[in-house]
Amino acid sequence: MDTDDLLSMTGIDKRFAGIPALSAASFSVRRGEVHALIGQNGAGKSTLIKVLTGYHRRDAGDVAFDGKPFEVSSPQQAQANGISTIYQEINLVPYRSITENICLGREKRKFGFLDWSAMHREAEGLLQRFNIRVDVRRPLMEFNTATQQMVAIARAIGFSAKLVIMDEPTSSLDEREVGVLFNVIRQLKQEGVSVVFVSHKLDELYAVCDRVTIMRDGKTIKTARMDEIEKIDLVSSMLGRNIERTEGHATAFSARDETKIGKVLLSAGNLAIGQIVQDVSFNIRSGEIAGFAGLLGAGRTETARLVFGIDRLRAGEMHYGGKVFDPKRPSDAIAAGMGFCTEDRKSEGIVPEMSVAENMMLALMPKLSKSGIIDEKAQREIVERFIKQLGIKCSGPDQKVRELSGGNQQKVLLGRWLAMNPRLLILDEPTRGIDVGAKGEIQSLIKSLADQGLAVLMISSELEEVIEGADRVFVLREGISVAEFDRAAATEDAVMGAMAHGNAPVIAEARP
Amino acid sequence: MTRSKLLSLLGSYGVVLALLLLILFGWLRYDYFLGFFNITSVLRYNSMFALVALGMCFVIMTGGIDLSVGSTAALGSVVAALFSPQGAWIGLGAGVGAGLCVGLVNATLVTRLKIMPFVATLATMLAASGTALLLADNQSVSVSYESGFTTLGQDNLLGFPIPAWIALAAYVVGWVVLNFTSTGRGVLAVGGNEDATRMMGLPADRIKFLVYLASGGLAGLAGVILAAQFGAGQPIEGVGWELFAIAAVVVGGTLLTGGVGSVGATLAGVLLLGILFNVLNFENGKGWISLSAYWQSVIRGLFLLIVVILQAKLSARSTAAVKEY
Numbered sequence: 001m002d003t004d005d006l007l008s009m010t011g012i013d014k015r016f017a018g019i020p021a022l023s024a025a026s027f028s029v030r031r032g033e034v035h036a037l038i039g040q041n042g043a044g045k046s047t048l049i050k051v052l053t054g055y056h057r058r059d060a061g062d063v064a065f066d067g068k069p070f071e072v073s074s075p076q077q078a079q080a081n082g083i084s085t086i087y088q089e090i091n092l093v094p095y096r097s098i099t100e101n102i103c104l105g106r107e108k109r110k111f112g113f114l115d116w117s118a119m120h121r122e123a124e125g126l127l128q129r130f131n132i133r134v135d136v137r138r139p140l141m142e143f144n145t146a147t148q149q150m151v152a153i154a155r156a157i158g159f160s161a162k163l164v165i166m167d168e169p170t171s172s173l174d175e176r177e178v179g180v181l182f183n184v185i186r187q188l189k190q191e192g193v194s195v196v197f198v199s200h201k202l203d204e205l206y207a208v209c210d211r212v213t214i215m216r217d218g219k220t221i222k223t224a225r226m227d228e229i230e231k232i233d234l235v236s237s238m239l240g241r242n243i244e245r246t247e248g249h250a251t252a253f254s255a256r257d258e259t260k261i262g263k264v265l266l267s268a269g270n271l272a273i274g275q276i277v278q279d280v281s282f283n284i285r286s287g288e289i290a291g292f293a294g295l296l297g298a299g300r301t302e303t304a305r306l307v308f309g310i311d312r313l314r315a316g317e318m319h320y321g322g323k324v325f326d327p328k329r330p331s332d333a334i335a336a337g338m339g340f341c342t343e344d345r346k347s348e349g350i351v352p353e354m355s356v357a358e359n360m361m362l363a364l365m366p367k368l369s370k371s372g373i374i375d376e377k378a379q380r381e382i383v384e385r386f387i388k389q390l391g392i393k394c395s396g397p398d399q400k401v402r403e404l405s406g407g408n409q410q411k412v413l414l415g416r417w418l419a420m421n422p423r424l425l426i427l428d429e430p431t432r433g434i435d436v437g438a439k440g441e442i443q444s445l446i447k448s449l450a451d452q453g454l455a456v457l458m459i460s461s462e463l464e465e466v467i468e469g470a471d472r473v474f475v476l477r478e479g480i481s482v483a484e485f486d487r488a489a490a491t492e493d494a495v496m497g498a499m500a501h502g503n504a505p506v507i508a509e510a511r512p
Numbered sequence: 513m514t515r516s517k518l519l520s521l522l523g524s525y526g527v528v529l530a531l532l533l534l535i536l537f538g539w540l541r542y543d544y545f546l547g548f549f550n551i552t553s554v555l556r557y558n559s560m561f562a563l564v565a566l567g568m569c570f571v572i573m574t575g576g577i578d579l580s581v582g583s584t585a586a587l588g589s590v591v592a593a594l595f596s597p598q599g600a601w602i603g604l605g606a607g608v609g610a611g612l613c614v615g616l617v618n619a620t621l622v623t624r625l626k627i628m629p630f631v632a633t634l635a636t637m638l639a640a641s642g643t644a645l646l647l648a649d650n651q652s653v654s655v656s657y658e659s660g661f662t663t664l665g666q667d668n669l670l671g672f673p674i675p676a677w678i679a680l681a682a683y684v685v686g687w688v689v690l691n692f693t694s695t696g697r698g699v700l701a702v703g704g705n706e707d708a709t710r711m712m713g714l715p716a717d718r719i720k721f722l723v724y725l726a727s728g729g730l731a732g733l734a735g736v737i738l739a740a741q742f743g744a745g746q747p748i749e750g751v752g753w754e755l756f757a758i759a760a761v762v763v764g765g766t767l768l769t770g771g772v773g774s775v776g777a778t779l780a781g782v783l784l785l786g787i788l789f790n791v792l793n794f795e796n797g798k799g800w801i802s803l804s805a806y807w808q809s810v811i812r813g814l815f816l817l818i819v820v821i822l823q824a825k826l827s828a829r830s831t832a833a834v835k836e837y
C-alpha cells in the first residue's frame with residue numbers, strides 16, 4: 001500500500017442474489033486528493049461506495065483506511081471512523097427541518113439537552129459556504145431539489161471527515177451551484193480532506209478532480225491522472241469500445257426530416273399559476289420535438305405539470321387536438337394520450353418496491369385488462385420488448401426497481417410511458433443521471449419516436465441536448481416564455497442569451 | 513406570508529382551538545361545567561388515557577402502532593392490585609414493570625424479528641389480555657387499602673388529582689425528550705424516512721426499541737392508576753383504549769405515517785375527546801333529549817371526523833401557500 005493512500009480497497013467482490021455487481025474491484029484514494037469515479041449506469045459505482053461504508057457487506061476483498069484495516073458494518077460506523085457519504089438517492093428526512101437534517105447524529109448540547117440555537121447557527125453557517133440563505137427551521141420538503149442536495153452535502157461536510165464521498169451530487173444542480181460546490185471541494189482539499197466524486201458529466205471532472213478511476217461491469221478498468229487522460233479515452237474505457245467522434249455533434253440527435261412534422265397538437269396561451277409560472281405560451285406539432293430551455297427555477301417543470309393536469313391553471317388556456325383542453329387531474333391527460341416522465345423519479349415516478357414489469361405496466365394497466373383481469377401474456381411481451389429496446393440492465397422483469405442503478409430506473413420510467421403509445425410525451429430531464437452510452441440511445445430513441453409522429457416536449461438543462469434535439473426551442477425565464485427559436489435560429493449563444501437576459505426582441509425575430 | 517403563517521398555526525393548533533370552543537360551549541350551556549368537582553373528575557378519569565396516548569404518540573411518530581396498550585393497562589392494573597399489599601410503591605413498580613415487559617416483547621418483535629408493528633402488537637394485545645384474566649382469575653382483584661396504594665388514584669395534591677399530576681409530569685418529560693434530546697429527534701427522523709435515518713448513521717432500531725418499551729411502561733402506569741382509582745385491578749378494562757389513544761394522537765395532528773407529531777397537541781386531543789364525552793353527559797343530564805350510548809358514539813365519531821377534516825384542510829392550505837416560494 002502506498003504511504004500516501006488514505007483509502008485502499010483491493011479485490012472487492014459483491015454479488016446480489018448470485019449476480020455479481022462488483023468483481024475484483026480495486027480503488028485507492030490519496031490524502032487530500034479529489035478522485036473521480038466514473039462508469040456507465042450499473043457499472044457498480046454506488047455499490048462500491050456502499051460496500052465501503054458498510055451499507056452492503058462485501059463477499060471478498062480487503063479495505064484499509066488511514067493505515068489500518070477497515071471493517072465497518074453500518075454507515076453509522078463508517079461515519080464515526082471518518083468517512084462521510086452523500087448517497088446518490090438524496091437520503092434525508094423531508095418532514096424535518098433543514099437544521100435537523102444537517103445536525104442529526106451530532107447534535108449540539110447544553111446541560112445534556114439539545115441546544116437548538118447553536119444547531120440553527122451551525123446549519124446556517126454550513127449552508128453559507130454554499131451561498132445559501134434559507135430559513136433553516138422550515139421543513140426540508142418545502143425546498144427545491146437543488147437546495148435539498150446542498151443540504152445533503154452540507155451535512156456530509158459538517159462531520160469533519162477525512163474522506164467525503166459524493167455520489168452524483170451535481171445531477172440536480174445548475175451551473176452556478178455546481179461552481180459553488182467546486183469551490184467547497186477545493187477548500188476541503190486544502191484542509192487535507194480527500195473527496196471521491198461520482199458524476200456522468202465529464203467536463204466537471206476536469207474542473208475539479210486530480211485523478212480518475214473508471215469502472216465497467218463491476219470492475220475497475222483504469223486509474224489515471226486527470227490531466228493526462230483525454231475525454232475521448234474516458235468515454236471509450238467506460239464503454240469498452242472505441243467510439244467515433246460525431247463531427248460537431250455533442251449528442252446523438254441527428255438532423256430531422258421536416259416533412260415528418262404535422263399539425264399543431266397542443267397549444268398553450270398565457271398559462272399562469274402564481275409566481276413560478278406567470279405567462280407561458282407555446283405550441284407543439286405532432287411529430288415535433290419541442291424543447292424547453294431555461295435555468296433552474298424558470299418554471300419549466302411547473303409548466304409541464306400544468307399541461308399534465310397535476311396542478312390546476314389559474315389563468316390562460318390550452319387547446320389539444322383542436323379542442324379546448326382543461327385537465328383536472330393526470331388521468332384526464334393520460335386519457336387524452338399524454339405521458340409525463342418526471343425529473344424526480346424517486347418521489348414522483350418509480351415505485352421502488354415493485355418489479356420492473358409492474359412499474360412499467362402501472363399506467364397501462366387499465367388498458368391491458370379485460371373487465372378487470374390483467375392480460376399477463378400481453379404484459380410480458382411489452383415489458384420484454386422495452387427492456388430490450390431501451391437496454392435496461394436488470395436480471396429480468398421481476399427484479400425490484402429499487403435494486404436497479406439510477407440510470408436504469410430512468411429507462412424503466414421511460415418505458416412505462418412509451419408502452420402507452422402516447423401522442424404527446426413530456427420528458428423532464430430525460431437523460432439526467434444517465435451515462436453517455438445510454439444517453440445516446442435515449443436521444444436516438446426520442447428522435448425515432450418523433451419520426452413516427454409522436455409529439456415530444458423535452459425539458460433539459462443540458463443546452464446541447466435542447467439545441468441539437470429540438471425542432472423548436474422555447475426559452476423560459478422566471479416563469480415567462482421569453483423566446484422561441486426554430487432549429488436554424490437556435491444557436492448556443494442565442495438560447496443562452498435568452499435564458500440569462502430574456503431579451504424580448506428575439507421573439508419578434510424568431511417568430512415567423 | 514402572514515396569512516399563510518396564521519393558517520399553518522391554525523393547522524397545528526386546530527385541536528387547541530376546537531378544545532377551547534368546546535369548553536366555551538360547555539361553560540355557557542351547563543351550570544356546573546366549570547365547577548371544581550367536574551374539572552377534577554374529568555382530569556382524574558382522563559389522565560389514564562393521557563398516559564396511554566403519550567406512548568402511542570411516540571410509537572406513531574416512528575411510523576408504527578401499538579395496539580396492545582389497552583390490555584397492557586388491564587394487565588398492569590391486575591399486577592399492581594396483586595402487589596399492592598406489599599406497599600404503594602411496590603404496587604406501582606409492579607404495574608409499571610408488567611407494562612414494561614409487554615413493551616419489551618413488542619420492541620423485540622418489531623426491531624429484532626422485523627414483524628410488522630400492527631401484527632406484533634395485535635398478538636401481544638391478546639396475550640396480555642389473557643395473562644391479566646389468568647392472574648385475576650377472571651374477576652376484578654381488590655387492592656389493599658391499608659398500604660395507601662389508593663392514594664395514587666384517589667387523592668389530591670395542591671387541589672388537583674394525583675393522577676393528573678402524574679400525567680402532567682409524563683407529558684413534560686415527553687415534551688422535553690421529543691424536543692431536546694437526540695433520541696426524540698431520532699423518533700421523528702425514523703418515522704419520516706427510516707432508510708435515510710440509517711444512512712445518516714442513526715441507531716434506528718434502538719430508537720424504535722425504546723419507543724415500544726416506553727409505550728408499554730406508560731400503559732402499565734395507566735393500569736396502576738386504574739387500579740388505584742377504582743380500588744381494584746380490572747382484567748376486562750382497557751378494551752378500546754388503543755382506539756381512543758390513536759384517535760387522540762391523530763386529532764392532535766400527528767401523522768399516522770410517522771415523521772410529524774406533537775406531544776402538546778396529543779394532550780389537547782385527549783382532553784378534547786374526554787371533554788366531549790363529558791359534554792354529552794351534561795346534555796343528557798339536562799333532560800331535554802336523552803342520548804343513548806349508541807348515539808353518543810355516533811356523535812363522537814362525527815365530531816372526530818370534523819376536527820380531522822378541518823385540520824387536513826388547514827394544513828394543506830398552509831403548505832400550499834408556502835410552496836409558492
Ligand SMILES: Nc1ncnc2c1ncn2[C@@H]1O[C@H](COP(=O)(O)OP(=O)(O)OP(=O)(O)O)[C@@H](O)[C@H]1O
Pocket residue numbers: 016017020021039040041042043044045046047048088393394402403404405406407408433435
Ligand atoms: N440492492 C441490490 N440488489 C440487487 N442488485 C443490485 C442492488 N444494488 C445494485 N444492484 C445491481 O448492481 C449493479 C451496479 O449498480 P450500481 O448502483 O452500483 O451502479 P452505478 O454505477 O452506481 O450506476 P448509476 O450511474 O446508474 O448510478 C446494477 O446492475 C444493479 O442492478
Ligand SMILES: [Mg+2]
Pocket residue numbers: 045046047088167405406
Ligand atoms: Mg449510482
